[in-house]
Amino acid sequence: MTNKSTLTVRRSISLPALTAISVTTGLGFQVLGLYAMWITFGTWMTLGVYTIGALTIVLQFAIAGRRVASWSAGE
Numbered sequence: 839m840t841n842k843s844t845l846t847v848r849r850s851i852s853l854p855a856l857t858a859i860s861v862t863t864g865l866g867f868q869v870l871g872l873y874a875m876w877i878t879f880g881t882w883m884t885l886g887v888y889t890i891g892a893l894t895i896v897l898q899f900a901i902a903g904r905r906v907a908s909w910s911a912g913e
Contacts, residue, residue, distance in 0.1 A: 851859075876884045 875887065
């Protein structure tokens with residue numbers, strides 16, 4: 839029996855590579871979800887849900903922008 843430590847080689851992945859993997863995975867799941875919803879509910883229901891989702895995101899950005907602007911004004 840030896841007391842020598844075992845060398846392990848660790849490969850690090852750069853941040854841009856991890857970001858690319860995350861974005862690709864996210865887009866893949868988005869497309870998969872869109873396909874599943876389209877098959878399940880049909881075209882009009884899918885378009886409606888995606889429209890509501892997009893409007894929700896725009897509204898969140900608008901509200902967040904107003905709050906940040908009001909903090910900058912000293913309120």
